[in-house]
Each structure stands twice: as C-alpha cells, then as structure tokens.
Amino acid sequence: MFTYIKLRSPLMSVFLLLVVFSxxxxxxxxxxxxxxxxxxxxxxxxxxxxxxxxxxMGPSDYRQIxxxxxxxxxxxxxxxHLFLAAFVLAVPLFVTVIEWIGxxxxxxxxxxxxxxxxKVSMTAYSLTALFxxxxxxxxxxxxxxxxxxxxxxxxxxxxxxxxxxxxESGVLYIYYYSWYALRYGNKxxxxxxxxxxxxxxxxxxxxxxxxxxxxxxxxxxxxxxxxVTGGIWDIxxxxxxxxxxxxxxxxxxxxxxxxxxxxxxYKMLSARTMAQRAHYDWMGYTSNxxxxxxxxxxxxxxxxxxxxIYAYSQQMGITAMGGILAWLFIVQAVxxxxxxxxxxxxxxxxxxxxxxxxxxxxxxxxxxxxxxxxFLIWVTPHTLxxxxxxxxxxxxxxxxxxxxxxxxxxxxxxxxxMLIGTFLSFQLYRRSDKEITVAWAGFGNALMxxxxxxxxxxxxxxxxxxxxxxxxxxxxGSSVAQVMSTLIVIIAGxxxxxxxxxxxxxxxxTWGKISNRGVYxxxxxxxxxxxxxxxxxxxxxxxxxxxxxxxxxxxxSTDNFIPNIGYAANMxxxxxxxxxxxxxxxxxxxxxxxTRQAVPVQKSEQ
Amino acid sequence: METMQDExxxxxxxxxxxxxVLSFMLFxxxxxxGIANLLPQVEGQAPKDIKxxxxxxxxxSYIAMGESIFKGKGTCTLCHNNMGRAPDIPVMxxxxxxxxxxxxxxxxxxxxxxxxxxxxxxxxxxxxxxxGFGKQGETSTMPIIDKAxxxxxxxxxxxxxxxxxxxxxxxxTVELPTDAPAVAEKSAASAEPPKPAETAEAVLTKNGCTAxxxxxxxxxxxxxELKTIGSRLSKEEIRESxxxxxxxxxxxxxxxxxxxxANKMIVKExxxxxxxLYQSKAVDSKNSETKEPEKxxxxxxxxxxxxxxxxxxxxxxxxNTEQKGE
Numbered sequence: 001m002f003t004y005i006k007l008r009s010p011l012m013s014v015f016l017l018l019v020v021f022s023x024x025x026x027x028x029x030x031x032x033x034x035x036x037x038x039x040x041x042x043x044x045x046x047x048x049x050x051x052x053x054x055x056x057m058g059p060s061d062y063r064q065i066x067x068x069x070x071x072x073x074x075x076x077x078x079x080x081h082l083f084l085a086a087f088v089l090a091v092p093l094f095v096t097v098i099e100w101i102g103x104x105x106x107x108x109x110x111x112x113x114x115x116x117x118x119k120v121s122m123t124a125y126s127l128t129a130l131f132x133x134x135x136x137x138x139x140x141x142x143x144x145x146x147x148x149x150x151x152x153x154x155x156x157x158x159x160x161x162x163x164x165x166x167x168e169s170g171v172l173y174i175y176y177y178s179w180y181a182l183r184y185g186n187k188x189x190x191x192x193x194x195x196x197x198x199x200x201x202x203x204x205x206x207x208x209x210x211x212x213x214x215x216x217x218x219x220x221x222x223x224x225x226x227x228v229t230g231g232i233w234d235i236x237x238x239x240x241x242x243x244x245x246x247x248x249x250x251x252x253x254x255x256x257x258x259x260x261x262x263x264x265x266y267k268m269l270s271a272r273t274m275a276q277r278a279h280y281d282w283m284g285y286t287s288n289x290x291x292x293x294x295x296x297x298x299x300x301x302x303x304x305x306x307x308x309i310y311a312y313s314q315q316m317g318i319t320a321m322g323g324i325l326a327w328l329f330i331v332q333a334v335x336x337x338x339x340x341x342x343x344x345x346x347x348x349x350x351x352x353x354x355x356x357x358x359x360x361x362x363x364x365x366x367x368x369x370x371x372x373x374x375f376l377i378w379v380t381p382h383t384l385x386x387x388x389x390x391x392x393x394x395x396x397x398x399x400x401x402x403x404x405x406x407x408x409x410x411x412x413x414x415x416x417x418m419l420i421g422t423f424l425s426f427q428l429y430r431r432s433d434k435e436i437t438v439a440w441a442g443f444g445n446a447l448m449x450x451x452x453x454x455x456x457x458x459x460x461x462x463x464x465x466x467x468x469x470x471x472x473x474x475x476x477g478s479s480v481a482q483v484m485s486t487l488i489v490i491i492a493g494x495x496x497x498x499x500x501x502x503x504x505x506x507x508x509x510t511w512g513k514i515s516n517r518g519v520y521x522x523x524x525x526x527x528x529x530x531x532x533x534x535x536x537x538x539x540x541x542x543x544x545x546x547x548x549x550x551x552x553x554x555x556x557s558t559d560n561f562i563p564n565i566g567y568a569a570n571m572x573x574x575x576x577x578x579x580x581x582x583x584x585x586x587x588x589x590x591x592x593x594x595t596r597q598a599v600p601v602q603k604s605e606q
Numbered sequence: 607m608e609t610m611q612d613e614x615x616x617x618x619x620x621x622x623x624x625x626x627v628l629s630f631m632l633f634x635x636x637x638x639x640g641i642a643n644l645l646p647q648v649e650g651q652a653p654k655d656i657k658x659x660x661x662x663x664x665x666x667s668y669i670a671m672g673e674s675i676f677k678g679k680g681t682c683t684l685c686h687n688n689m690g691r692a693p694d695i696p697v698m699x700x701x702x703x704x705x706x707x708x709x710x711x712x713x714x715x716x717x718x719x720x721x722x723x724x725x726x727x728x729x730x731x732x733x734x735x736x737x738g739f740g741k742q743g744e745t746s747t748m749p750i751i752d753k754a755x756x757x758x759x760x761x762x763x764x765x766x767x768x769x770x771x772x773x774x775x776x777x778x779t780v781e782l783p784t785d786a787p788a789v790a791e792k793s794a795a796s797a798e799p800p801k802p803a804e805t806a807e808a809v810l811t812k813n814g815c816t817a818x819x820x821x822x823x824x825x826x827x828x829x830x831e832l833k834t835i836g837s838r839l840s841k842e843e844i845r846e847s848x849x850x851x852x853x854x855x856x857x858x859x860x861x862x863x864x865x866x867x868a869n870k871m872i873v874k875e876x877x878x879x880x881x882x883l884y885q886s887k888a889v890d891s892k893n894s895e896t897k898e899p900e901k902x903x904x905x906x907x908x909x910x911x912x913x914x915x916x917x918x919x920x921x922x923x924x925x926n927t928e929q930k931g932e
Contacts, residue, residue, distance in 0.1 A: 224753065269623045314747040315755070318684050318691065319650075327645045334641055338634075523627055527634045546652030551754035555652070562650030569642030573635055580631060 054149055054226025054549065057556040061145035070142040071559035072571060077138055079534055079575035081131035083255075084582070085209075086248070086533070088128050089202045090256025091121035092175070094290050096195030103188055113283050115179050117260050119593070122176055123586045129165070146548050150212065153222060157232050161208045164201055171198045203249065210244050211236035216549050217540070218312045226552040239312045243305035250294050250301050255533060257291030258526040263587055265522030268512070278511035284522050285350060285511075291525060292343045292426065296419065296490065300483065309543070316550070320543045327565055328539060330379060333411070335532040337375040340418050342524040344371060347425045349518025356507035357432030364428075367421045374414035374421070413463035416486045420455060423486075427493050435505035444500045451492050455485040530579055534572035653679035658761070660783050661812035665768065665823065668782055672769025675762050680751065682766075692748065693736050700724070701776040707734060712742055721779045724767045728752070781826045784814025806882030809875045813867060821886075829863060830856045836887035845880045 055061065064070050095114045102110030140147050151158065175194045182191035220238035221230030228235070261284050268280035310317035319325065348364050351357035427448075438444070459482045544550045546560040554560075563571075620626075658671065676682045676695075685692035693703070704720035707713055715733035717723035726733055731748035740746055751758050751766075758766065761783040768778040803809040807822055816824035820831035835844060846853055848871075851863035871879075 266623070266627055269627070313749070313755075314691070315681060315684060315749050325650075327648070328642075330645060331638065331642050335638065520627075520630060523631055524634060527631050528638075531635065531638050542650070545650060545755065547755060560652040564647035564649045565645055566643040566647045569639045572642075573639045576635055577632070580628075584628075 052149075052152055052227065054222075054553045055145045057145060057548070057554060059556075061143070062557045063142050063144065065142070069559060070138075070557070074135070074138055074142060075571050076575050076578065077131060077135045079537060079572075080578055080582070081128065081135045082537065083530060083533065083575070083579045084124055084128035084131055085206075086252040086255050087259055088121050088125045089206055090252040091117055091124075091260065092172070092195065092198050092202060093253055094257065095121075096192065096199055098286070099195060100192060103192065109279075109282070111183070113279075113286065116283070118176050118179070120260060120263055120587065120590050121256075122172075123589045124583075125169075125172060127582060127586065129169075143548075146553060149226070149549070149553060150215075153215065153226075153228055153235055154212065155232065157208065157211075157236070161205065164205045164208065168198070168201045168205055171201055206248060206252070207241075207245050208236075210248060211238070211241055213540070214238045214240040214244050217316075217544055218309075219549050219552050222552060224551070226549070239308050240305065243301070243308045247298070247301040247305050250298055251533065254291045254294035254298060255526075255529045257287045257289075257294060258522075258529045259583065261287030261291055261522045262526045262583075263287075265519045266587070269516060269519055274512060281353075281512045281514060284519065288343065288346055288522060288525065291529070292422070295339065295343075296423070299415070299419070300487070303480075303483065313550075316543050319545060320539055325539055325542055325562070328535065328568075331535060331565065331569070332532065333378040333415075335528045335535065336415075337378055337418070338528045339525060339532070340422050341371060341375065342521040342528065344368075344422055344425045346518055346521035346525075347429045349514050349521070351429060351432050352515065352518075353511060353513045354433045354507060354509045356434065357428070360428040360432060363424075367425055370417055371421045374417045377414040378411050378418070412482050413460055416459045416463075416482045417456065419486050420452070420459070420489050423490050423493060424452065427497060430497060433507045433509045434501060435507055436500050437503050437505060438500055441500060444496055448493065448496050451489055455489045458482070458485045527576070527580075530576045531572055534575050535568075538568045538572065660761070660814070663782050663811070665772075665778060665782060668765050668780075669768045669772045669778065671762075672765035672767070673773070675758065675766050676769055679762070680756055680758055680766060685748070692739060695770070699774040700770045701774055707736070710734075712737075714742075719779065720771055720776070721767055724770050725763065728758070728763055728766070779825065781817050781828075782811075782814075782824065784817035803875050803878075806878040809871065809879045810882075813870065815879075818863070821883075829859060832883055833886050836884045839884075841880055841884045844883050845876065848876065848879065 062070060065073060095117045098110050098114040098117070102108065102114060171194060175191070175198050178191060178194070182188060182194075215235060215238055218238045218240045219226075219235075221228060221232075221235030223229050264280045264284035264287055268277055268284055271277040271280055306317065306321070309320065321329070344367065348368075351361065351364075436444075462482050462485075542562045544555075545562065546555050547553065548555045621629075663671075682695065686695040688694050688697070701720050704717075704723040708717060708719075708723060713734050715723070715726050715730070717726045727748070728751035731746035731750060732744070735742055735744065735746050739748075749756055751763060752760075764780045764783060768780045771778040771780070803812050810816055810821055815832070816822055816826060818826050818828035820826055821833055839847065843854070847856075847863075849868040851865055851867075852861055855861045867876075
C-alpha cells in the first residue's frame, strides 16, 4: 500500500512547493485576480454582446417535470447539495487544525483522528459534486430564463467557480492520499500547507457560490431594470455577501463537527474493545467540542446578517422577523434549544470520565434548571397572539401584529441565559481534569464568579427594564447590550482560564467512561443542526417574497408564494431524511475500506 | 455508574445499535416536523395585480381600493403599525398630520397640501423624515413606493392617497383615474361590442370625463368645469366640443381633451351626455354648491381663473396614460 503512494522525494517536493506557492498567491490575491480576469474578459465580451435588462417572466419561462412542483424539486436537490457541501468544506477545516495540533503536541492520536475524519469526508465529496451537477441541470431545465439572466450577470465568474472546483478536487485527493507519505519531519509541513491550500480553495468556492444567493436577495452591480452596470466585483460584493460568508463559514464548521460527532458516537457504541471505545469517545468529544465552539458565535453572525438585511431593506428585515415568517422562530428556538440542551447533557455526562469533576457536580442541577426554564420561556409563543385566521383577517400575508415577537425581551433573556449556562458547563468540563496551581487561584475563581453574576443580572435587568418599560429603539439597543454581556462572559472565561491553567496539574481522564445515554446527545446534535440549516434556508429564500432576484426579476411562477411553515417543514424533513440516508451510505463506504475479510487461517484484524 | 467493562462486553442486548440510533434520529425529526405543523399555517401570497374597471370606479370604491392596497399589496402595515417602526398611520389623523408636517420648519419638500405630501412621502420619502424615524438628510427607511419591490402604479398610489385623505373623515382631493385608453385596449381585445351606458352619469364616468372636469362629484380642474356648462354653450356647441374638441379651445386651457370620443361613444350615449350637460345650467348651482362650496362655482364664465389651480396638467395626463400602458 505504502509503496504504491510513495512519493519520489525531490521531484515531489518541487511539485508540492509549486502547489503551495500557487496557493499563497491564490489565497492572498484571489479576490484581485478573479476580479481582473473576469473584468477583462467581460470588457472583451462587452464589445459584442449588448447588455440586457432582466426578463419579465411569463408561463413559458418555467418548466416542470411531470406534475412535480419545480420549486419542491429544486428545493430538495439544492438542500442536499448544501448539506453535503457544508460537510465537505467544513471537515478539512478542522482536520487541518487537528493535524496541526498533532504536530504541535507530538500526539499521534490527533494525526490518526484527523486522517479518519478526512476519510469520512472523501465519499461525501463526490456526492457533493453529483448533487451540485444535478442542481445546476435542474435549474437550467426548470428555470431556463432565470438562469440565462444569472449567466448574463455573473458571466465568466461561473467558470472561475468551475476552475476552483478542479483545483479543490486535485488538492483534496493529494491531501488525503499523501497523508502517510508526508507524515513526519519537514514533509509534514508540506502536508499541512496542502491542508491550508485546500481550505483556501474550499472557502473561496463557498464565497463565490454565496454571491449567487446574495445577489438574488440584494442585487448589486445592476440597475433597476436589471441591466448589468458594474464589474463582477460590484455584483459579488453586495450588502449581504460578507455577512452570509461569515455565517455559512462558521455554521459549516458546527455542522461538520456535529456530523462527524455522530459518526464517532456510532463507532463508540458499536466498539468491541476498550481501546476502540476510548478512541471514539475522544473523537466524539473533540467533534462535539468543535461543533459547539463554532455554534456559540453563530447567533452573533446571525445578528450581523440580520442587521445588514435591515439596512438593505427594512421591509425585507421585517418580513423575516415580524411577518408571517415570525412563527418560524419558534421552531428555530426549539432547534437551538435542543442543540444547547444536548450539548450540555453531553458535557455533564462526559464529566464522569474524570474524577476531578466531582468538585463541580453540585452546580449542574442549577445549570440544568436555568437551561430548561429558559428553553421553555423561549419556545412559548407567549407574545404571539394571532391565529392563522386572525392573520388572514388582517389582510393576509402582511399584517402588523406579529410584531411583538420581533422584540421579544423575555426571549432575549432566555437565549442569553442559555448561552451563558452552556458556556459555564463547558468551562466546568474543561476544569474538571485540572488541578489549578497558580497562586491567585482563589482570586481568579472569585473574579470569574463575579463576572457570571454581574452578566446574568445585567441580562435579566436589561431584558425586563428596557424590554417592557421603554420604546422600541431602547429594546433593540438593550438586546445588543445583553449579547455583549454574554460575549464578555465567554471572552473573560477563556482568558482567565488560560491564565489559570498555567502549570496546572492534569488529573487522569478515562476516555470511554461515559454512559451510552450521554452518547445519544451526539446523535441529537447533527439532526437538529441539519434541520436548522434547512429551516434557515427557508427563511433566507422566503424573504425575497415574490421575486427571483429581489426588485429585479419577479417570480411569476405558480410557486411565487411563501409556503406555510408546515409544508416547508415537510420539505425540510424530506431533505434531512435523504441526507441521513446519504450519510449512512458515506459512513458505510468509509468503514468498508477498514473491513478486511479474514485470511482463512488467521482471525480478522479490525 | 456501571463499570465500563460490563458495558462493553454486554452488547446492550435488544435491537441492533444502528436501529436504535436511527429510530432516535427519526423520532427527533418527527418531533420538529410535528411542531412546525402544529403552528398556524399561513402562506405569504404574492400580491395579485388588481384589475380595476376604471370606468366604473367611484370615489368610494377608489378609497376602498386604497385601503386594501395599504394593507395588502403596498405592505404599508408591515411598518405602519403600532410597533413603533414607522408612524402609526392607521390610528393617526393623516389629514391633520400632513398639514402639521408642512408647517414643520424642518420641512424642505415641495408639497403644498395633503395630497402632494402623501405622494411625496411615497415616492420621495427622504425629502422629509418624520422625527424619531431617522435624521433629516439621510435616506428614509420607508421604501420608494413606485419602485420595486412594492411597485405601486400611479392609479394605485392615487387610491392610497384617497384612502389616507378619507380615512379620518376628510374629503379626498385625488382625481379618479381616467380609463380612455384602457377602454380602447379592452374593446380591441374583446370582439363583442361594448354595452351602452344606461345614464348620462355612467357615460361621464366611463369615459373619464370626471378626471379632467368638475362634473358630477368630481372636483377636477384640468378642463373647464361642466356643472354650469349649459349656461355657457348651446347643445350644438357642447356636442361639437366633445366630438371635435380642437375645433374651439376653451380660453385658458391647454388643448389636451382627448379627440377620440367620437369613436368611442355610441350616438345614444353622446346624446344623453349632451342633454345632461346642457341641462346643467348655472341656475342649477344649488346642486354644486352643496357639494363643493369652496370651488368658486360663481365665476363660472371666468374660466382662466381655474388655470392657476391647475398644476401642470400635462404631467397628470401623461402619468395616467403611462399607467394604462401597463
């Protein structure tokens, strides 16, 4: 096996250096070069092609496969492509980080784990491309006029995307298959550079594709009639592009972490030796750690995205937060609550791995009560007083009264308390295997406790006082202050702990020593994440209301309405179950490569 | 805590792990789906293009149309509600508010009355920003109503203005839109001959005379008022003015009266209107007086007087025709 992949050192190094070099040029100057390449090409094209206004869509601009709703079809295919893409873009990100941790600590376990994560994402990669192709074909088939316009707007940029895809594939295969060939010494750094290159290309791919979605939501670089007026850079750099880039980038990591966490959880439950169980327990813990770590800042990325949406069009913002879509935030609350509860539950169960955690178990019940209480406040549609009929009476799709939900002071308190509680669990967990030795430990602990108390008091006070007794402007302002309190807890917690852990004695940790019930949290997380992603996709698309490209191309298809939440939920479920099946297939294929048929005499080696 | 050793050896019995894990996951998915299906189910319908028979439009129906646009297609209530995002138009007395705004020293717009203030608020919202909803000179968060995504037409904006003026008991000053070309379009499209109007009043509204002329309950001032026309012109002259308006142009008015009524009216309709108008003499002015005392009905012959109250009639007609082109 090894000789097969073995790389001829000198030649190979030169090649790899070239790759790394191009990666640096690429990642640092990609924005610039893509811009120039495309713009030059477009100038050349300008001479011949007259710029066209956006089409006015009529019945002949839409097609259908049999009696299948085109929107439903594209919805599921696109969602599956996005699930898979999020997964394959995210895994290399933390794999490279884990690989680097392995190099830094010299702990081979990290390296093995990183390689195993990578293996899981390899099959997913080709599936991603397959669904991407299917998505593109179905869009061109079902929405030909719309796609013609998109091609008109984005022009050669789509070819840059294709090119990046080639590059991504190439680097991905080299990165994965050269793992053992480039494992030690300087070669490891070559391998790490490949990882960085891979992520540079992958992230760029994501950003390029995001521009299509954000163009549809908030078009830029075109005039009112949809005629292209700017360069590709003006088109891509719309107001929502960067917020969406950040949001998807971070969410992908959380999602990818959750999915491999489930893989590890499953492997752990079916492990047959102590060593295996310990390995997968540790892998599950690490994945969960990644997922939750990436998840915690997500609400803040969400705030930014929402703020930019409001700034772009207050009408769009209110449609998302205060219109009929407001109900959806109840479902979102259920999902996020599930994620937080599962994450906490997992951490609490995981404390049994370490004797040192005994010191903190008394606190858990308080955290649990806070979390569950906050969760209930959050999901109670207390301020929603309208039934569907009342909404219809008020004039159908747009009505004034769902508004109170947009302000939701009580819910802001609940959400922030849940985040603080989760961080506390996390902090306790991190401390449970450490004996802090710094001289100022007592002071540090007191300071930390004070920060918690002040932050919690502040969150509650702001929510109650400003939420209920003042006007909207202050309400919105106070929610920012609440979020700041939460952020301060997180930042202070990480900082103080880092300082306090200096020279701390490590207490023994027994990996694998967690109840099976605790491991089920690892299955709850990816389901909630997957479904949540689908849900957020529904909002993101729906805020365009009856427009394909907001304010530029009207959606005149039979599906130009915002579907109700039940229908949308069923679509999300179809996509999620399909994704679950695909993931099972992916894991099964990954495990096939491990499975060796026993040599007739010997016992099989697992 | 059970000992690990036990846990690992004992294959936990029962169902295979994969079945347990999958059932758990499917159960969760079903819970989420169920919750979403239990919530109120509302669809966000795309606004339907409102087809109005402009000929049959009365001020009441125009106001009602304005109200439904305000709450529906215009999405005004999305922001204009009691949530403090925008002035709470539904509960404010808008006529009074408009006059107040015009008196505001901060006011730098060009509106002169409530109608033009409402129009300006809709198409140039940044001209004046209501205190508490942004700073003067900045861009208002109020969308430009005749642009995407709301895209109200001229007629629809007129309806909204009529609603805003009328909702607190005021008298709308917007003109009912005319439909001259729209009728042409319709009759061209449908082969069947148009039904003759029953009464003279119907002829006048159907042909949009009311858009330009003060007649019936229309206060329009683009053309000469017709409420006292019978004391000015003979039957023949009236007939001639309608069939061939350019033959004699009334003093002080632009020659913009549509020349094609001869092609549109049937003889019976024309005769009804001529008779009706001829009977509208100055002595009959008790009728007009009750309706609009502020319009100087008394100086009926002094037609040029009306001209100054007519701000650029061309633009109005232009926009009317523009709308019909859609």
